[in-house]
Amino acid sequence: MINAIPQNACDCHIHVYDDRYPAAAGATLFPANATIDQYRAVQALTGTTHVVLVTPSTYGTDNRSMLDGLQKLGNTGRAVAVIDGNESDADLQAMNAAGVRGIRLNLSLGAVGSIHSLVPLAERIEKLNWHIQVLMSPDLLAENESVFQHLPVPVVFDHFARIHPTQAFNHPAHNIVLRLLSDRKAWVKLSGGYIVSESQTTSDPALDGLARSYLNAASEQVLWGSDWPHATAQAGLQPMPHDGEQMQCLVQWTRNEETLHRVLVTNPASLYGFTN
Numbered sequence: 644m645i646n647a648i649p650q651n652a653c654d655c656h657i658h659v660y661d662d663r664y665p666a667a668a669g670a671t672l673f674p675a676n677a678t679i680d681q682y683r684a685v686q687a688l689t690g691t692t693h694v695v696l697v698t699p700s701t702y703g704t705d706n707r708s709m710l711d712g713l714q715k716l717g718n719t720g721r722a723v724a725v726i727d728g729n730e731s732d733a734d735l736q737a738m739n740a741a742g743v744r745g746i747r748l749n750l751s752l753g754a755v756g757s758i759h760s761l762v763p764l765a766e767r768i769e770k771l772n773w774h775i776q777v778l779m780s781p782d783l784l785a786e787n788e789s790v791f792q793h794l795p796v797p798v799v800f801d802h803f804a805r806i807h808p809t810q811a812f813n814h815p816a817h818n819i820v821l822r823l824l825s826d827r828k829a830w831v832k833l834s835g836g837y838i839v840s841e842s843q844t845t846s847d848p849a850l851d852g853l854a855r856s857y858l859n860a861a862s863e864q865v866l867w868g869s870d871w872p873h874a875t876a877q878a879g880l881q882p883m884p885h886d887g888e889q890m891q892c893l894v895q896w897t898r899n900e901e902t903l904h905r906v907l908v909t910n911p912a913s914l915y916g917f918t919n
Contacts, residue, residue, distance in 0.1 A: 648690030656868025667703025802835035834868030
């Protein structure tokens with residue numbers, strides 16, 4: 644366990660996998676089973692006690708594996724589901740009661756939905772006070788700035804907004820994200836650094852400037868996630884990251900205890916509704 648990690652620290656991005664549930668048609672990632680019991684070892688390493696489960700692309704709109712994991716976590720867990728908009732109000736209310744606080748639109752793996760479904764899905768969840776989490780290319784993000792400026796719910800960009808650190812300061816998507824953060828219309832997850840890094844490591848020095856640009860713009864809108872169990876690394880797309888090293892990088896990026904506490908405790912409590 645790393646020293647000085649604050650009490651109630653939250654890992655805001657993990658997935659659980661369970662082969663009792665079939666993969667969706669067109670799925671491209673098929674990791675080994677990953678359970679909450681297995682994840683406890685990661686919590687012991689990083690010092691986190693709270694966690695946000697995200698339904699992975701593997702399952703499409705089947706949220707059962709995520710909901711099973713959420714039940715095991717109790718009040719220390721929250722979740723982000725995947726929906727297609729055809730769910731009943733009762734379905735959404737049941738997920739809300741279980742601890743779901745947002746939905747995810749993954750446009751990077753040919754998963755459920757399209758950019759055209761962003762607004763209808765956001766309108767569907769507005770009355771629940773949920774957010775919409777998106778994973779998309781920087782080019783697509785830049786082409787749709789006006790959409791993000793006028794969404795009726797907050798947007799969360801995961802995996803550093805999918806922006807490569809060596810291109811960040813020359814890509815219009817970077818400035819768009821910074822403006823949305825400053826306007827308190829968006830959040831960003833410092834997760835999956837090894838995915839966007841050209842060296843495929845979270846310790847890539849090029850990530851430092853990108854992480855700090857988000858923190859400097861609005862540290863009140865920044866979250867952290869391990870992306871456990873690292874499905875793309877399991878698929879051989881990157882080397883397997885070390886979760887303790889990922890947390891050490893966050894400590895380096897935040898630079899002081901106050902900002903670290905904000906990212907790991909205060910911000911997750913605000914967005915996901917943790918009460919302790």
